[in-house]
Amino acid sequence: MSQSLQFFTPSRSPYVILPKLPATSNVRFPVINFPSRKHSITITKCLSSDLDATSSQVLASGNGQSGVAGVLSADNVAAVPSHDSGAAGIEVDAVTEAELKENGFRSTRRTKLICTIGPATCGFEQLEALAVGGMNVARINMCHGTREWHQTVIERVRRLNEEKGFAVAIMMDTEGSEIHMGDLGGDASAKAEDGEIWTFTVRALNSPRPERTINVNYDGFAEDVKVGDELLVDGGMVRFEVIEKIGPDVKCRCTDPGLLLPRANLTFWRDGSLVRERNAMLPTISSKDWLDIDFGIAAGVEFIAISFVKSAEVIKHLKSYIAARSRGSDIAVIAKIESIDSLKNLEEIIQASDGAMVARGDLGAQIPLEQVPSAQQKIVQVCRELNKPVIVASQLLESMIEYPTPTRAEVADVSEAVRQRADALMLSGESAMGQFPEKALAVLRTVSVRIEKWWREEKRHEAMELPDVGTSFSDSISEEICNSAAKMANNLEVDALFVYTKTGHMASLLSRCRPDCPIFAFTTTTSVRRRLNLQWGLIPFRLSFSDDMESNLNKTFSLLKARGMIKSGDLVIAVSDMLQSIQVMNVP
Numbered sequence: 001m002s003q004s005l006q007f008f009t010p011s012r013s014p015y016v017i018l019p020k021l022p023a024t025s026n027v028r029f030p031v032i033n034f035p036s037r038k039h040s041i042t043i044t045k046c047l048s049s050d051l052d053a054t055s056s057q058v059l060a061s062g063n064g065q066s067g068v069a070g071v072l073s074a075d076n077v078a079a080v081p082s083h084d085s086g087a088a089g090i091e092v093d094a095v096t097e098a099e100l101k102e103n104g105f106r107s108t109r110r111t112k113l114i115c116t117i118g119p120a121t122c123g124f125e126q127l128e129a130l131a132v133g134g135m136n137v138a139r140i141n142m143c144h145g146t147r148e149w150h151q152t153v154i155e156r157v158r159r160l161n162e163e164k165g166f167a168v169a170i171m172m173d174t175e176g177s178e179i180h181m182g183d184l185g186g187d188a189s190a191k192a193e194d195g196e197i198w199t200f201t202v203r204a205l206n207s208p209r210p211e212r213t214i215n216v217n218y219d220g221f222a223e224d225v226k227v228g229d230e231l232l233v234d235g236g237m238v239r240f241e242v243i244e245k246i247g248p249d250v251k252c253r254c255t256d257p258g259l260l261l262p263r264a265n266l267t268f269w270r271d272g273s274l275v276r277e278r279n280a281m282l283p284t285i286s287s288k289d290w291l292d293i294d295f296g297i298a299a300g301v302e303f304i305a306i307s308f309v310k311s312a313e314v315i316k317h318l319k320s321y322i323a324a325r326s327r328g329s330d331i332a333v334i335a336k337i338e339s340i341d342s343l344k345n346l347e348e349i350i351q352a353s354d355g356a357m358v359a360r361g362d363l364g365a366q367i368p369l370e371q372v373p374s375a376q377q378k379i380v381q382v383c384r385e386l387n388k389p390v391i392v393a394s395q396l397l398e399s400m401i402e403y404p405t406p407t408r409a410e411v412a413d414v415s416e417a418v419r420q421r422a423d424a425l426m427l428s429g430e431s432a433m434g435q436f437p438e439k440a441l442a443v444l445r446t447v448s449v450r451i452e453k454w455w456r457e458e459k460r461h462e463a464m465e466l467p468d469v470g471t472s473f474s475d476s477i478s479e480e481i482c483n484s485a486a487k488m489a490n491n492l493e494v495d496a497l498f499v500y501t502k503t504g505h506m507a508s509l510l511s512r513c514r515p516d517c518p519i520f521a522f523t524t525t526t527s528v529r530r531r532l533n534l535q536w537g538l539i540p541f542r543l544s545f546s547d548d549m550e551s552n553l554n555k556t557f558s559l560l561k562a563r564g565m566i567k568s569g570d571l572v573i574a575v576s577d578m579l580q581s582i583q584v585m586n587v588p
């Protein structure tokens with residue numbers, strides 16, 4: 001049994017476990033995380049070079065503080081069995097760990113899953129059920145609810161991560177300033193019947209809301225529409241024809257009846273095409289969005305998704321804003337592709353972003369529906385080429401808002417997104433306000449796993465030409481290493497790829513290759529680990545490691561073996577961004 005050492009504070013609460021510390025002089029103490037999630041602090045430096053020294057100081061930082069954590073001496077260094085060190089030295093998603101143990105490496109899910117949190121899923125138990133069901137990222141949509149409500153959701157997800165060992169990341173999605181209806185004065189929906197006359201107005205409405213009257217958020221609305229225009233709610237779920245304008249009020253006749261939902265998107269069409277002149281004047285990030293972004297930065301969300309992106313400039317602006325505001329923390333900016341302008345500037349926008357979302361809901365309201373599938377295919381491909389994670393969103397399982405099983409067409413749509421090897425699939429109304437959020441998530445999970453396995457076994461993936469993305473020589477080396485390692489992994493049919501990466505970049509380069517085996521991504525910080533949770537095929541672990549690959553590997557093997565996640569004989573390929581090399585080995 002390998003020995004590890006446990007360090008006690010004077011109160012004798014176990015502070016840190018230093019695995020496999022050889023009892024010789026000139027010991028270099030591994031930097032390792034404290035086991036207790038409640039007092040998560042990191043040993044940053046150990047001033048001892050000699051274990052026999054009677055008083056060696058240990059410097060640690062955590063919880064916003066740093067300083068001397070304690071003194072190593074013969075009294076407070078104790079030997080503990082290695083399985084304890086396993087529990088302490090590495091952090092991995094509890095659900096993934098269970099999946100790995102149950103199904104083995106090869107059948108773990110590669111496609112990541114995002115759930116929009118809403119009234120149906122904001123409770124702690126409901127969030128936990130989603131995390132257990134495989135939610136990798138929780139999305140909060142700033143179109144709805146108050147900041148207090150969103151804050152509560154974020155806190156609950158964080159608590160879940162801390163207490164139950166999940167790594168659920170948070171994605172904040174901005175409202176954007178496109179034209180939409182008001183919130184219906186608290187009503188869940190309103191029914192518009194064929195031929196009824198409704199009033200759309202920019203006036204603030206008293207409550208209760210006057211019958212057949214809808215507030216519109218955009219002041220120029222009455223000026224911009226013309227009699228004869230067609231008004232589409234949510235891209236055509238309900239249609240009206242403009243019949244009269246009276247000051248701020250616009251009278252419309254319902255031509256396609258249906259349910260109006262709070263804050264539904266509005267577009268107007270003239271002579272068969274979308275009227276976009278005015279939209280072009282609206283800022284992508286409204287003043288309310290900026291306040292929401294400040295809120296997101298303060299709350300430490302991992303992703304900010306920007307609605308109705310029109311150009312790369314807005315993304316660059318936001319990224320420099322975030323960099324100035326949140327020193328050190330690294331919030332990823334996701335461009336939502338949901339407008340004609342974003343399609344026109346697709347490459348530039350994606351290049352400037354940290355990822356993209358195919359936001360098919362609004363996209364389908366701006367381009368003909370039959371063009372949405374090819375747009376999706378194109379966006380997924382560009383993201384892959386540029387090495388940016390891509391999310392396919394909206395109406396994947398729309399019928400499951402009301403019914404416990406999906407339609408065959410929905411299953412086919414989900415499997416097409418999986419076949420395209422998108423990084424992530426997203427639930428919207430299905431999880432936010434549907435009747436079967438967990439069932440919907442289970443459908444995404446089982447369809448993903450099944451389709452991934454099928455396509456992998458049938459070797460049905462057409463090889464994709466991956467252009468070089470590296471801008472420096474060192475980046476190019478990393479890229480070549482990852483491309484080669486992924487190819488070797490497929491040819492040698494290895495059990496797993498290991499990547500040791502501080503920034504996560506090497507992990508994303510491996511993910512981009514979509515190898516047949518899963519990728520164990522070891523990273524030193526919680527925030528990088530959560531961010532990697534969006535990317536295809538990555539199983540992110542948090543682990544302290546050094547520049548010495550030999551010792552990193554030995555440590556990882558013993559920690560993972562202790563947890564039953566790998567076994568002797570498993571074939572592994574390891575790469576790292578500290579030492580640019582590829583190692584192939586059997587787990588000892």
Ligand SMILES: Nc1ncnc2c1ncn2[C@@H]1O[C@H](COP(=O)(O)OP(=O)(O)OP(=O)(O)O)[C@@H](O)[C@H]1O
Nearest residue numbers: 116117118119141143144145261361428429432433
């Ligand atoms: N925080 C929330 N509070 C209340 N309802 C919510 C919330 N989040 C989502 N919903 C409900 O879920 C439905 C669908 O979710 P979501 O808003 O994510 O879809 P979407 O309209 O496609 O997104 P977007 O507005 O970004 O285009 C909404 O119409 C709303 O009824």
Ligand SMILES: CC(=O)C(=O)O
Nearest residue numbers: 359360361362393394
């Ligand atoms: C998700 C989103 O914003 C859309 O589909 O429109």
Ligand SMILES: [K+]
Nearest residue numbers: 143173174175
């Ligand atoms: K939104």
Ligand SMILES: [Mg+2]
Nearest residue numbers: 338359361362
């Ligand atoms: Mg949208």
